Amino acid sequence: MYAIEVNNVTKIFRIHRGKPKTLKDRIVLKNTGVVEEVIPLKNVSIKVKKGETIGIIGENGSGKSTLLKLISRIIYPDEGEIITRGKVSSLIELGAGFHPDFTGRENIYINASIFGFTKKEIDKRIDDIISFSELEEFIDIPVRTYSSGMYMRLAFSVAINIDPDILLVDEILTVGDEHFQKKSFNKLSEFKRKGTTIVIVSHDLNSIEKLCDRVVWIDKGIVKKEGMPRDVIRAYLDFLAEKDNKRALDIKEQKSEQVNLSEKHPVGTGEVEITNVKLLDENWEERYIFRTGEEAVIKISYKRNSNVGNDVVFGMAIYNSSGINCFGTNTYLDGIDIEDLKEEGEILFRIKKMNLLDGEYSLDISCHKINGELYDYKKSVLTFNMYSPVKEVGIVKLDHEWQIL
Structure with missing residues (x-):
């Protein structure tokens, strides 16, 4: 049984350049704008088994976060279909819905309600959320006074203290200090032991290798390779090394034109x-x-x-x-x-x-x-x-x- 099925999915973003900004411009300059298409994902197919933990790796702009947003239904595909089986929770936009003038406690209620919890359900979990965030001293002051690390810890604590069937994680393995990172990593490991299906997007390849059963490498919107974590990560690192080597050769060639050792x-x-x-x-x-x-x-x-x-x-x-x-x-x-x-x-x-x-x-x-x-x-x-x-x-x-x- 698959918990997630991504079948031949393509996503297209349309960017309007030179778009008329006023009513007059719309009348006088109609049809003069240029529409540019950006395709972050092209015909992508991925299947995730129930209880499996997979990692999504790739360079910035390769389509990893777009894929997570599609699975979580924040956005929808232009082609293909995505099927999820079970309750989905996403750790993508940490702190979305936080109000800077509200206290940490008040924002817990607001943020948890976005995840679909009732006040009664939040009341049962709020002590665990505050304890996990380690912000007891600051929980009743406005979050505008928080440091960025404190803000992210609170947001992560709200998102992690739920019981989803499918957990989507986007670059949150570096939240907070080293102690809190270990705590977050252990929490994800706990979800894995419970049989939660987890999809992780991260540049932290060590964590990906430790946590994941399988890794998918996406490059320029297509699946480049998938398989065992060590094999895919090694292929990805070799690819990056080859790319960096070409860049290094270009720089060396430019420098050699300026500086000749023999001279x-x-x-x-x-x-x-x-x-x-x-x-x-x-x-x-x-x-x-x-x-x-x-x-x-x-x-x-x-x-x-x-x-x-x-x-x-x-x-x-x-x-x-x-x-x-x-x-x-x-x-x-x-x-x-x-x-x-x-x-x-x-x-x-x-x-x-x-x-x-x-x-x-x-x-x-x-x-x-x-x-x-x-x-x-x-x-x-x-x-x-x-x-x-x-x-x-x-x-x-x-x-x-x-x-x-």
Whole structure:
């Protein structure tokens, strides 16, 4: 039995541009306006089983919130149909109906009535609502005096203290401070254990993975992928990384037109110059966004301006955004002897597994004598980003395994 059926749904918003504003304009300028159509959802079909928790993910503007509003019947589809079985409660527009001049207690009655509760039903629940919001001290003062966090906590507490068959949640997993967020997360978990059907829209992929049985990824109004949370989230992160990488390549190309390494004066004697540095993936394509554990290759182009014999060392160092040196080495430390350096050439440094965790990193490249005297040094010659579907903490992911004895 499906609790929710979304069958071939399309939603069209029509935006009127140049629309006449006065009666005179309507008479004189009739039919001169332009109607622009925006289609946030195109032929979308999703089925949710009774008691299932599904997550909806996607970029801003992809149609996620529109889908929730359609299911909750705030708006209606232009094509297709939506069937829901059971009482629907939506945590979409938190605080809708709150009056700033009324107290928190008075607004509880107003807001709960929007959800269809009678005064008698609210009387039975009001103590639980106030307790969950943790606003006992402020409940009898006007909500205009509340901070935005207090306002959202009260609204969330009203919406969550009901017993729906279907719960629709839109970006409310970050309401309040960390303590209240955990409390809200636990409340949703409680609903799940009770067998409530839950649909969650959120950018908090960790929470989506923990809570959901299934994830649907919507991109530009269509269902791009659906399935097990980890598989869909990984595909989504890979998509975002590819998109960010293209943007990074465009920015790098624009900067390279303005700044050429070979034209910059070397930091050192200049007997050997570093002329270019690129970061490549396992397919030897230029890339600046990597998933933790992927292979990466640093390609260093150089030019020798005088005879240095075999007294030459190339080195690299990776720093995180806090300036911490995550890793550094050079050809001398690794026992690589460089003899008869060509006038121009390339040095490749292959990282079999880029095990850095989420974040932005910068790369330094150096060329120097064995005694450390610099030929050239390029500080923060490029930046790159790491991402991981698994949110470990720290700087680097260590190869590891657990054993339960």
